[in-house]
Amino acid sequence: MFGCVLPGKPVLTNLQQVDETHAVFYLGHPAEINHICVFLLGTVPFPDGYAATVHMHWPGRGFQLLGMLSNEKPSAIFRVRGSFSGAGQAAFSAAASSDPSDFNAMLGLAIEPLAAVQEQCAAGTGASSSALTKQLDPTALAERIVKHLFNYLSSFATSGSAVTPETYVPMGAITKWYESFLAKIKAGGTGFLEREEN
Template identity: 55%
Template structure:
Protein backbone atom coordinates (compact mmCIF):
# COMPACT_ATOMS: atom_id res chain seq x y z
CA UNK A 1 0.00 0.00 0.00
CA UNK A 2 3.07 2.29 0.40
CA UNK A 3 6.47 2.74 -1.17
CA UNK A 4 9.60 4.56 -0.08
CA UNK A 5 12.52 5.90 -2.06
CA UNK A 6 15.83 7.25 -0.79
CA UNK A 7 17.87 9.13 -3.39
CA UNK A 8 20.48 6.89 -4.98
CA UNK A 9 18.85 3.68 -3.77
CA UNK A 10 16.41 1.18 -5.17
CA UNK A 11 12.71 1.70 -4.54
CA UNK A 12 11.58 0.06 -1.29
CA UNK A 13 8.28 -1.79 -1.16
CA UNK A 14 9.29 -4.09 1.73
CA UNK A 15 6.86 -2.55 4.19
CA UNK A 16 6.63 -4.45 7.48
CA UNK A 17 3.11 -4.50 8.91
CA UNK A 18 3.04 -4.02 12.70
CA UNK A 19 -0.74 -4.14 13.06
CA UNK A 20 -3.83 -3.01 11.10
CA UNK A 21 -2.91 0.68 11.29
CA UNK A 22 0.89 0.75 11.68
CA UNK A 23 3.69 -0.24 9.30
CA UNK A 24 7.40 0.49 9.00
CA UNK A 25 10.22 0.61 6.46
CA UNK A 26 13.73 -0.17 7.70
CA UNK A 27 16.27 2.31 6.28
CA UNK A 28 19.84 1.01 6.34
CA UNK A 29 22.90 3.29 6.37
CA UNK A 30 20.63 6.00 7.75
CA UNK A 31 23.41 8.50 8.38
CA UNK A 32 23.71 8.98 4.60
CA UNK A 33 20.04 9.85 4.07
CA UNK A 34 19.13 13.49 3.46
CA UNK A 35 15.65 13.16 1.95
CA UNK A 36 13.11 10.39 1.61
CA UNK A 37 10.12 10.16 -0.73
CA UNK A 38 7.06 8.29 0.54
CA UNK A 39 4.03 7.46 -1.54
CA UNK A 40 0.76 5.59 -1.41
CA UNK A 41 0.18 2.89 -4.01
CA UNK A 42 -3.55 2.54 -3.27
CA UNK A 43 -6.28 4.92 -2.08
CA UNK A 44 -6.71 5.38 1.66
CA UNK A 45 -10.14 5.02 3.30
CA UNK A 46 -12.22 8.21 3.06
CA UNK A 47 -11.41 10.64 5.85
CA UNK A 48 -8.13 8.90 6.70
CA UNK A 49 -4.51 9.73 6.06
CA UNK A 50 -1.12 8.22 6.75
CA UNK A 51 1.00 9.99 9.34
CA UNK A 52 4.68 9.65 8.39
CA UNK A 53 7.15 9.27 11.27
CA UNK A 54 10.93 8.92 11.32
CA UNK A 55 12.78 7.01 14.03
CA UNK A 56 16.44 7.60 14.67
CA UNK A 57 17.79 5.02 17.15
CA UNK A 58 17.93 6.35 20.68
CA UNK A 59 15.92 9.48 19.86
CA UNK A 60 12.38 8.20 19.36
CA UNK A 61 9.88 8.85 16.59
CA UNK A 62 9.30 12.25 15.05
CA UNK A 63 6.25 13.17 12.98
CA UNK A 64 7.36 14.39 9.54
CA UNK A 65 4.04 14.94 7.81
CA UNK A 66 1.22 13.05 6.18
CA UNK A 67 -0.09 11.44 3.03
CA UNK A 68 -3.72 11.50 1.97
CA UNK A 69 -5.80 10.79 -1.11
CA UNK A 70 -5.38 14.48 -2.01
CA UNK A 71 -1.59 14.26 -1.50
CA UNK A 72 -0.53 10.65 -2.13
CA UNK A 73 3.22 11.37 -2.12
CA UNK A 74 5.66 13.66 -0.35
CA UNK A 75 9.38 14.27 0.02
CA UNK A 76 10.66 14.77 3.55
CA UNK A 77 13.98 16.23 4.63
CA UNK A 78 15.56 14.14 7.37
CA UNK A 79 18.98 15.67 8.00
CA UNK A 80 19.03 18.43 10.58
CA UNK A 81 15.33 18.32 11.44
CA UNK A 82 15.16 15.90 14.36
CA UNK A 83 13.36 16.97 17.51
CA UNK A 84 12.56 14.30 20.08
CA UNK A 85 9.02 15.49 20.77
CA UNK A 86 7.17 12.33 19.83
CA UNK A 87 6.39 9.10 21.63
CA UNK A 88 5.36 6.74 18.86
CA UNK A 89 7.99 4.06 19.57
CA UNK A 90 5.53 1.76 21.35
CA UNK A 91 3.01 1.94 18.51
CA UNK A 92 5.53 0.84 15.90
CA UNK A 93 7.43 -1.55 18.21
CA UNK A 94 10.45 -1.65 15.94
CA UNK A 95 14.04 -2.54 16.71
CA UNK A 96 16.36 -0.17 14.92
CA UNK A 97 19.96 -1.07 15.46
CA UNK A 98 23.55 -0.20 14.78
CA UNK A 99 25.02 -2.15 11.88
CA UNK A 100 28.69 -2.06 11.04
CA UNK A 101 29.34 1.48 12.24
CA UNK A 102 26.12 2.83 10.80
CA UNK A 103 22.54 2.69 11.95
CA UNK A 104 19.30 1.39 10.59
CA UNK A 105 16.52 3.90 11.09
CA UNK A 106 12.80 3.37 10.60
CA UNK A 107 10.17 5.20 8.63
CA UNK A 108 6.82 4.55 10.26
CA UNK A 109 3.36 4.97 8.77
CA UNK A 110 0.23 5.23 10.88
CA UNK A 111 -3.27 5.21 9.37
CA UNK A 112 -5.35 7.74 11.31
CA UNK A 113 -8.26 10.14 10.77
CA UNK A 114 -7.01 13.17 8.82
CA UNK A 115 -8.21 15.61 11.49
CA UNK A 116 -6.14 13.75 14.12
CA UNK A 117 -2.98 13.94 12.00
CA UNK A 118 -3.56 17.64 11.28
CA UNK A 119 -3.90 18.28 15.03
CA UNK A 120 -0.58 16.49 15.62
CA UNK A 121 1.10 18.57 12.92
CA UNK A 122 -0.27 21.78 14.47
CA UNK A 123 1.21 20.75 17.83
CA UNK A 124 4.73 20.46 16.40
CA UNK A 125 7.23 23.27 16.95
CA UNK A 126 6.75 25.74 14.09
CA UNK A 127 10.08 25.00 12.40
CA UNK A 128 9.06 21.35 12.07
CA UNK A 129 5.38 21.82 11.31
CA UNK A 130 6.02 24.21 8.43
CA UNK A 131 8.64 23.31 5.83
CA UNK A 132 9.57 26.99 5.50
CA UNK A 133 9.99 27.50 9.26
CA UNK A 134 7.14 30.04 9.29
CA UNK A 135 9.16 32.65 7.35
CA UNK A 136 6.52 32.99 4.63
CA UNK A 137 4.06 34.37 7.16
CA UNK A 138 6.45 37.25 8.01
CA UNK A 139 7.54 39.01 4.79
CA UNK A 140 9.89 41.40 6.62
CA UNK A 141 11.76 38.58 8.34
CA UNK A 142 11.85 36.60 5.09
CA UNK A 143 13.33 39.54 3.17
CA UNK A 144 15.90 40.08 5.93
CA UNK A 145 16.95 36.41 5.81
CA UNK A 146 17.23 36.41 1.99
CA UNK A 147 19.36 39.56 1.97
CA UNK A 148 21.55 38.20 4.77
CA UNK A 149 22.04 34.98 2.76
CA UNK A 150 23.08 37.02 -0.30
CA UNK A 151 25.40 39.22 1.77
CA UNK A 152 27.09 36.18 3.37
CA UNK A 153 27.50 34.54 -0.05
CA UNK A 154 28.99 37.64 -1.70
CA UNK A 155 31.29 38.46 1.21
CA UNK A 156 33.09 35.20 0.45
CA UNK A 157 34.42 36.77 -2.76
CA UNK A 158 36.00 39.87 -1.20
CA UNK A 159 39.35 38.16 -0.67
CA UNK A 160 39.24 38.50 3.10
CA UNK A 161 38.49 42.19 2.97
CA UNK A 162 35.46 43.77 4.58
CA UNK A 163 32.28 44.07 2.54
CA UNK A 164 31.70 47.80 2.10
CA UNK A 165 29.44 49.79 -0.24
CA UNK A 166 32.50 50.56 -2.39
CA UNK A 167 33.27 46.90 -3.16
CA UNK A 168 32.20 46.00 -6.70
CA UNK A 169 30.64 42.57 -7.14
CA UNK A 170 30.50 40.99 -10.59
CA UNK A 171 26.94 40.21 -11.75
CA UNK A 172 28.00 36.62 -12.43
CA UNK A 173 28.31 36.03 -8.66
CA UNK A 174 24.81 37.33 -8.06
CA UNK A 175 23.42 35.12 -10.84
CA UNK A 176 25.22 32.10 -9.38
CA UNK A 177 23.82 32.91 -5.91
CA UNK A 178 20.31 33.30 -7.32
CA UNK A 179 20.44 29.92 -9.10
CA UNK A 180 21.77 28.16 -5.99
CA UNK A 181 19.23 29.92 -3.76
CA UNK A 182 16.24 28.99 -5.92
CA UNK A 183 17.44 25.37 -6.16
CA UNK A 184 17.64 25.13 -2.36
CA UNK A 185 14.13 26.57 -2.01
CA UNK A 186 12.77 24.07 -4.55
CA UNK A 187 14.46 21.13 -2.82
CA UNK A 188 13.87 21.90 0.84
CA UNK A 189 11.80 25.05 1.28
CA UNK A 190 13.04 28.06 3.22
CA UNK A 191 14.20 26.18 6.33
CA UNK A 192 17.88 26.54 5.37
CA UNK A 193 17.61 30.30 5.97
CA UNK A 194 17.15 29.60 9.68
CA UNK A 195 20.64 28.06 9.71
CA UNK A 196 22.31 31.23 8.38
CA UNK A 197 22.33 32.89 11.80
Protein backbone atom coordinates in the same frame (compact mmCIF):
# COMPACT_ATOMS: atom_id res chain seq x y z
CA MET B 1 -0.12 0.60 -0.10
CA PHE B 2 3.07 2.69 0.48
CA GLY B 3 6.38 3.11 -1.32
CA CYS B 4 9.58 4.78 -0.20
CA VAL B 5 12.61 6.02 -2.14
CA LEU B 6 15.95 7.32 -0.89
CA PRO B 7 17.84 9.32 -3.56
CA GLY B 8 20.19 7.10 -5.53
CA LYS B 9 18.61 3.90 -4.18
CA PRO B 10 15.98 1.54 -5.59
CA VAL B 11 12.39 1.68 -4.36
CA LEU B 12 12.16 0.15 -0.91
CA THR B 13 9.96 -2.90 -0.64
CA ASN B 14 10.65 -3.89 2.97
CA LEU B 15 7.45 -2.42 4.44
CA GLN B 16 6.63 -4.23 7.68
CA GLN B 17 3.07 -4.04 8.95
CA VAL B 18 3.06 -3.59 12.73
CA ASP B 19 -0.72 -3.72 13.11
CA GLU B 20 -3.82 -2.72 11.16
CA THR B 21 -2.96 1.00 11.19
CA HIS B 22 0.85 1.11 11.57
CA ALA B 23 3.71 0.10 9.29
CA VAL B 24 7.46 0.79 9.11
CA PHE B 25 10.27 0.77 6.56
CA TYR B 26 13.67 -0.19 7.96
CA LEU B 27 16.39 2.07 6.55
CA GLY B 28 20.02 0.98 6.56
CA HIS B 29 22.97 3.40 6.76
CA PRO B 30 20.92 6.26 8.24
CA ALA B 31 23.94 8.61 8.36
CA GLU B 32 23.74 8.74 4.54
CA ILE B 33 20.07 9.78 4.39
CA ASN B 34 19.45 13.40 3.38
CA HIS B 35 15.98 13.23 1.82
CA ILE B 36 13.25 10.65 1.69
CA CYS B 37 10.29 10.33 -0.67
CA VAL B 38 7.16 8.55 0.57
CA PHE B 39 4.13 7.85 -1.59
CA LEU B 40 0.91 5.91 -1.98
CA LEU B 41 1.28 3.18 -4.58
CA GLY B 42 -2.10 4.10 -6.05
CA THR B 43 -3.49 0.60 -5.69
CA VAL B 44 -5.37 1.18 -2.43
CA PRO B 45 -6.54 4.69 -1.42
CA PHE B 46 -7.15 5.75 2.16
CA PRO B 47 -10.69 5.18 3.41
CA ASP B 48 -12.78 8.36 3.36
CA GLY B 49 -11.80 10.66 6.20
CA TYR B 50 -8.41 9.02 6.83
CA ALA B 51 -4.78 9.90 6.12
CA ALA B 52 -1.34 8.91 7.42
CA THR B 53 1.25 10.66 9.51
CA VAL B 54 4.84 10.02 8.44
CA HIS B 55 7.47 9.66 11.17
CA MET B 56 11.23 9.15 11.16
CA HIS B 57 12.90 7.12 13.91
CA TRP B 58 16.54 7.92 14.50
CA PRO B 59 18.53 5.61 16.75
CA GLY B 60 18.49 7.09 20.23
CA ARG B 61 16.00 9.84 19.29
CA GLY B 62 12.63 8.12 18.96
CA PHE B 63 9.99 8.92 16.35
CA GLN B 64 9.71 12.47 15.00
CA LEU B 65 6.83 13.67 12.84
CA LEU B 66 7.83 14.60 9.28
CA GLY B 67 4.42 15.28 7.74
CA MET B 68 1.47 13.52 6.19
CA LEU B 69 0.06 11.65 3.19
CA SER B 70 -3.58 11.67 2.11
CA ASN B 71 -5.62 10.87 -0.98
CA GLU B 72 -5.30 14.57 -1.90
CA LYS B 73 -1.54 14.55 -1.17
CA PRO B 74 -0.40 11.05 -2.19
CA SER B 75 3.34 11.77 -2.11
CA ALA B 76 5.83 13.91 -0.25
CA ILE B 77 9.57 14.51 -0.12
CA PHE B 78 11.05 15.23 3.28
CA ARG B 79 14.49 16.60 4.10
CA VAL B 80 15.62 14.56 7.09
CA ARG B 81 19.24 15.63 7.36
CA GLY B 82 19.48 18.13 10.20
CA SER B 83 16.05 17.26 11.62
CA PHE B 84 17.59 16.06 14.87
CA SER B 85 19.59 18.06 17.41
CA GLY B 86 23.33 18.53 17.21
CA ALA B 87 24.01 16.56 20.38
CA GLY B 88 22.00 13.63 19.09
CA GLN B 89 23.67 13.93 15.69
CA ALA B 90 27.18 13.68 17.17
CA ALA B 91 26.33 10.54 19.13
CA PHE B 92 24.45 9.17 16.16
CA SER B 93 27.35 9.77 13.75
CA ALA B 94 29.87 8.18 16.12
CA ALA B 95 27.70 5.11 16.55
CA ALA B 96 26.99 4.85 12.83
CA SER B 97 30.66 5.11 11.91
CA SER B 98 31.56 2.10 14.06
CA ASP B 99 29.27 -0.26 12.15
CA PRO B 100 26.49 1.37 10.08
CA SER B 101 24.66 -1.90 9.52
CA ASP B 102 23.94 -2.18 13.26
CA PHE B 103 22.08 1.14 13.50
CA ASN B 104 18.90 1.26 11.44
CA ALA B 105 16.57 4.18 11.17
CA MET B 106 12.88 3.55 10.57
CA LEU B 107 10.23 5.38 8.61
CA GLY B 108 6.90 4.94 10.37
CA LEU B 109 3.42 5.39 8.92
CA ALA B 110 0.30 5.68 11.09
CA ILE B 111 -3.15 5.68 9.48
CA GLU B 112 -5.47 7.90 11.50
CA PRO B 113 -8.57 10.06 11.04
CA LEU B 114 -7.79 13.01 8.76
CA ALA B 115 -8.70 15.59 11.44
CA ALA B 116 -6.20 14.04 13.88
CA VAL B 117 -3.47 13.96 11.21
CA GLN B 118 -4.05 17.61 10.29
CA GLU B 119 -4.02 18.59 13.96
CA GLN B 120 -0.69 16.85 14.55
CA CYS B 121 0.87 18.47 11.49
CA ALA B 122 -0.48 21.90 12.43
CA ALA B 123 0.93 21.52 15.94
CA GLY B 124 4.32 20.82 14.39
CA THR B 125 5.25 18.03 16.78
CA GLY B 126 8.46 16.09 16.36
CA ALA B 127 10.84 16.99 13.53
CA SER B 128 8.35 19.36 11.97
CA SER B 129 8.71 21.82 14.81
CA SER B 130 12.47 21.41 14.52
CA ALA B 131 15.08 22.09 17.14
CA LEU B 132 14.93 25.68 15.85
CA THR B 133 11.69 26.58 17.61
CA LYS B 134 12.86 24.89 20.81
CA GLN B 135 16.28 26.59 20.86
CA LEU B 136 15.64 30.05 19.41
CA ASP B 137 14.07 32.86 21.33
CA PRO B 138 11.37 34.89 19.55
CA THR B 139 13.84 37.64 18.61
CA ALA B 140 16.20 35.21 16.87
CA LEU B 141 13.29 33.53 15.08
CA ALA B 142 11.97 36.93 13.92
CA GLU B 143 15.46 37.81 12.70
CA ARG B 144 15.60 34.65 10.56
CA ILE B 145 12.15 35.34 9.13
CA VAL B 146 13.13 38.89 8.18
CA LYS B 147 16.40 37.62 6.66
CA HIS B 148 14.40 35.09 4.62
CA LEU B 149 12.10 37.90 3.40
CA PHE B 150 15.04 40.18 2.56
CA ASN B 151 16.84 37.45 0.58
CA TYR B 152 13.66 36.63 -1.34
CA LEU B 153 12.80 40.25 -2.14
CA SER B 154 16.36 41.10 -3.21
CA SER B 155 15.81 39.21 -6.45
CA PHE B 156 12.85 41.49 -7.31
CA ALA B 157 14.53 44.80 -6.45
CA THR B 158 14.83 47.47 -9.13
CA SER B 159 16.87 50.63 -8.82
CA GLY B 160 15.38 54.08 -9.06
CA SER B 161 16.70 56.80 -11.34
CA ALA B 162 20.06 58.52 -10.98
CA VAL B 163 18.22 61.30 -9.17
CA THR B 164 16.69 58.93 -6.57
CA PRO B 165 19.04 56.06 -5.73
CA GLU B 166 16.33 54.16 -3.81
CA THR B 167 15.48 50.51 -4.50
CA TYR B 168 11.92 49.39 -5.22
CA VAL B 169 10.21 46.01 -4.81
CA PRO B 170 6.82 45.19 -6.41
CA MET B 171 4.07 44.64 -3.82
CA GLY B 172 3.13 41.40 -5.62
CA ALA B 173 6.53 39.96 -4.67
CA ILE B 174 5.71 40.43 -0.99
CA THR B 175 2.40 38.64 -1.47
CA LYS B 176 4.14 35.75 -3.26
CA TRP B 177 6.73 35.50 -0.47
CA TYR B 178 3.99 35.48 2.19
CA GLU B 179 2.03 32.69 0.46
CA SER B 180 5.18 30.64 -0.13
CA PHE B 181 6.38 31.20 3.45
CA LEU B 182 3.06 30.08 4.94
CA ALA B 183 3.02 26.99 2.72
CA LYS B 184 6.51 26.03 3.95
CA ILE B 185 5.49 26.55 7.58
CA LYS B 186 2.36 24.41 7.14
CA ALA B 187 4.27 21.69 5.30
CA GLY B 188 7.19 21.29 7.66
CA GLY B 189 7.40 23.87 10.42
CA THR B 190 10.21 26.39 10.73
CA GLY B 191 13.09 23.96 10.16
CA PHE B 192 13.79 25.38 6.69
CA LEU B 193 14.89 28.66 8.30
CA GLU B 194 17.59 26.82 10.22
CA ARG B 195 18.72 24.82 7.17
CA GLU B 196 19.17 28.00 5.12
CA GLU B 197 21.78 29.12 7.67
CA ASN B 198 23.92 26.01 6.95
